[in-house]
Amino acid sequence: MAVKHTPTGEVHKGTKNGQTGCGFDTKKNSEHWVSSHDRITCQKNGCNN
Ligand SMILES: [Zn+2]
Secondary structure, rough: OOOEEEOOOOEEOOOOOOOOOOOOOOOOOHHHHEEEEEOOOOOOOOOOO
């Protein structure tokens, strides 16, 4: 499952109302996060593996 951060367009591993692989809390500013089936573009540890 992937989640997109709409202000940056970056796609992370993770889910809405949870946490990304790289540690962002998607419950904060939850309007910035949408569920996505796009390819993960985040290169940080935890998302890019
Ligand atoms: Zn990430």
